[in-house]
Amino acid sequence: MTYVIGVDLGTSAVKSLLVNRSGDVTASVSKSLSVQQPAAGHSEQNPDEWVEQTKASIQALLEETGIKAEEVESLSFSGQMHGLVLLDENGRPLRPAILWNDTRTSEQCETIRRTIGENELIEATQNTVLEGFTLPKMLWVQENEPEVWSRAASFLLPKDYVRYRLTGSMQMELSDAAGTLLLDVKGKTWSRTMQEGFNISASFCPPLIESHESAGTLTKEAAVQTGLHEGVNVIAGGADNACGALGSGITEPGEGLLSIGTSGVLLVPDHGEAVPDGRLHYFNHASKDQYYYMGVTLSAGNSLQWVKDNLFFDETIEQLVERASQVPAGADHLLFTPFLTGERTPYMDAGIRGSFIGLDIRHTRGHIVRAVMEGITYSLKESHEIILQQGFQIDSLVSIGGGAKSSFWLQMQADAFGCPVRKLAHEQGPGLGAAMLAAYGTGWFATLEECKKTFVKEGETFNPDPDQSLIYEQSFQAYKKIYAQTSPLKRS
Structure with a gap:
């Protein structure tokens, strides 16, 4: 061997x-x-x-x-x-x-x-x-x-x-x-x-x-x-x-990577046809002669961790996510913006800070946690929206990181983005992408696509629910108004 x-x-x-x-x-x-x-x-x-x-x-x-x-x-x-x-x-x-x-x-x-x-x-x-x-x-x-x-x-x-x-x-x-x-x-x-x-x-x-x-x-x-x-x-x-995308099998246009770790990333490959306008990162892919568009949310999973550590420290993340799953989509009109350390895409604003909008006496821990999870998802959906405006088609997304550990959050992603979201059977992150480059570069496979078929093993697929997608779209439109309203209040 x-x-x-x-x-x-x-x-x-x-x-x-x-x-x-x-x-x-x-x-x-x-x-x-x-x-x-x-x-x-x-x-x-x-x-x-x-x-x-x-x-x-x-x-x-x-x-x-x-x-x-x-x-x-x-x-x-x-x-x-x-x-x-x-x-x-x-x-x-x-x-x-x-x-x-x-x-x-x-x-x-x-x-x-x-x-x-x-x-x-x-x-x-x-x-x-x-x-x-x-x-x-x-x-x-x-x-x-x-x-x-x-x-x-x-x-x-x-x-x-x-x-x-x-x-x-x-x-x-x-x-x-x-x-x-x-x-x-x-x-x-x-x-x-x-x-x-x-x-x-x-x-x-x-x-x-x-x-x-x-x-x-x-x-x-x-x-x-x-x-x-x-x-x-x-x-x-x-x-x-680039290696995270490669290790998740994301090498061709039409596919997308959704990574929710401390920060969040939405990435789609391109063959070079794109005309970048500065709203998203545009970098060379690890797959030869390919590129990728990428939007970044600075405080993705970090926002959920902040809520757990500072508001609900007596419960685990898993317990809080379970509470959130008992709350309806849209969190009964509670919105959260995950700008705890500023925001990258699409605002490129290091000074903006996060907010809860619409707090109600009826809102519970579950509402707050669900609003945070939805806010993280909406932040990445803003990058998704820009990518679609650029003329790209996203047929499906592969979700990795902390956002892929919860079936509830994976279904939320599918509903919010309006497309199938897949998880990997055995997620290994960028390290697997590096191993794929080693295998291809040393001659184990004729192409990276062949390597991908052997190395990347997919798991469950979550398909969008049209009724839930409509609720998320309405909530997302409200979310997009928050930045302009709170930006004048940011720290100098």
């Missing part, structure tokens, strides 16, 4: 999956990661901790399963997006990595808009600027840590840095590079407009590589530290959302 390894580098942990040729996950190991918050709005990690914990997770996989090093043919990566790892001329980090959820760069975002112009920015990169993207982080370092910037010779994103340390070969993979605001996404090249606009030399931006391409083999040192052999084929990998 031979295997591949998929490494998922998240924010709180790095998780490695051992997967056989049948697509079965034989074992998984997770190693925790620490996050530093040295000031308000700052979020950083030590890049070398990623490397050490990745090595430890791979080594633990081999020890727990007892397989031989020679049985692992390939490994690949999924990684958190946007994080800035600044490197000196020797390829060593100059400072902690600034993460995707760091919000210190609002002024730098405005500088980018003024310098390039909103329309020109979308033309150059197919995206608008947000605090989480990589380029604003570079400008922040230029302005606030000039001595660090003066020593910077290049940069990498999180998973690309780990791969570099394992192979000694420095590249940046396309689906991740798409989130830097330096890439011409459709052209698959570094944008000269952005480089020249901010004095970033061509040599500062690493060579680009496709998700399925080989980045080399392990160094002797990495082989010893992981327990693998030096000949392991190391495949480039993909950004976490």
Whole structure:
């Protein structure tokens, strides 16, 4: 038996999956990661901790399963997006990595808009600027840590840095590079407009590589530290959302991914026909010559967790969801907006905050929890609506994350979106997508579509109820009015 390894580098942990040729996950190991918050709005990690914990997770996989090093043919990566790892001329980090959820760069975002112009920015990169993207982080370092910037010779994103340390070969993979605001996404090249606009030399931006391409083999040192052999084929990998879609079988237009974790994502693939207007992210997919539209809700499952932790801490999430299921659709006219940490799509507003609208003396815990679940769903439905306005057809959605653990919430999603919602039989997230890239990249399958048929195993399908869909649509129309009414009250 031979295997591949998929490494998922998240924010709180790095998780490695051992997967056989049948697509079965034989074992998984997770190693925790620490996050530093040295000031308000700052979020950083030590890049070398990623490397050490990745090595430890791979080594633990081999020890727990007892397989031989020679049985692992390939490994690949999924990684958190946007994080800035600044490197000196020797390829060593100059400072902690600034993460995707760091919000210190609002002024730098405005500088980018003024310098390039909103329309020109979308033309150059197919995206608008947000605090989480990589380029604003570079400008922040230029302005606030000039001595660090003066020593910077290049940069990498999180998973690309780990791969570099394992192979000694420095590249940046396309689906991740798409989130830097330096890439011409459709052209698959570094944008000269952005480089020249901010004095970033061509040599500062690493060579680009496709998700399925080989980045080399392990160094002797990495082989010893992981327990693998030096000949392991190391495949480039993909950004976490791209790998999450791949691992859920979402590779073709007409399909969609609905991910409700701490944040929420609605993602649909595209063959390149779309004309981005900045309302949604538009990135390269981990499947070659494909792209995807993506809308993001910043506080999705996080909103439900907030309610549990601060209002109803004496009950479990499962108990609260059961209460919500006893309340009718529309929560008896109670609405909730999940803007607890600002909102991404479609408002791109870091200052807006959440609200309950329509609280009534009759409302119970169940009403409040149902309103929160519906509000999260409506927030993602706003992205769904934009995607449909762009001319896309969404025939079905695959739901993953916390939102897929409840049959009640899955049915709510089907009713609210008005299309079938499917769950996976065995959800493994972005790590499985990374394993699929390893399997395809090393030659197990002729195409990713063939790989998908073997690796992705679907479970139950939830079909929409027309009567319930009508109730949700009426409630959704009321929900959409809230932002304009509450925006004047947001914090300055």
